[in-house]
Amino acid sequence: MGSSTRKDLHVLCYQHHRKMSLEFQSGSENAPFRCCEPGCLIRYDTSQGYFLDTQDKTTLEQEILPRVSCSVDKSPMYLAESQTRTKSYRLWKCPECVASWTNEGASNELERKAEA
Ligand SMILES: [Zn+2]
Numbered sequence: 507m508g509s510s511t512r513k514d515l516h517v518l519c520y521q522h523h524r525k526m527s528l529e530f531q532s533g534s535e536n537a538p539f540r541c542c543e544p545g546c547l548i549r550y551d552t553s554q555g556y557f558l559d560t561q562d563k564t565t566l567e568q569e570i571l572p573r574v575s576c577s578v579d580k581s582p583m584y585l586a587e588s589q590t591r592t593k594s595y596r597l598w599k600c601p602e603c604v605a606s607w608t609n610e611g612a613s614n615e616l617e618r619k620a621e622a
């Protein structure tokens with residue numbers, strides 16, 4: 507205890523925008539985050555990002571998973587905030603570093619980097 511772990515991550519389901527929590531299975535350190543919405547197949551793992559907990563090919567083909575990766579370390583980013591300012595607002599965060607990305611600020615990203 508004491509160090510910040512991935513348990514502290516505020517991961518939202520990209521579809522329901524509900525907080526995802528770690529599911530502790532016996533002996534499994536790598537349990538993914540899961541959505542609290544009943545029947546939701548969406549999972550998030552810090553190494554592979556969002557994925558579906560199903561083997562059903564049709565479902566897998568129909569679902570378009572968001573792929574936002576960190577520009578610093580290429581880690582799959584997670585949805586941390588949504589709809590706080592506008593309906594389409596999304597804030598993505600990197601699980602490995604402090605990088606974040608919003609869909610609103612995407613066009614200014616290069617400028618901001620140049621200033622920093
Ligand atoms: Zn969900």
Ligand SMILES: [Zn+2]
Nearest residue numbers: 576579600603
């Ligand atoms: Zn990062």
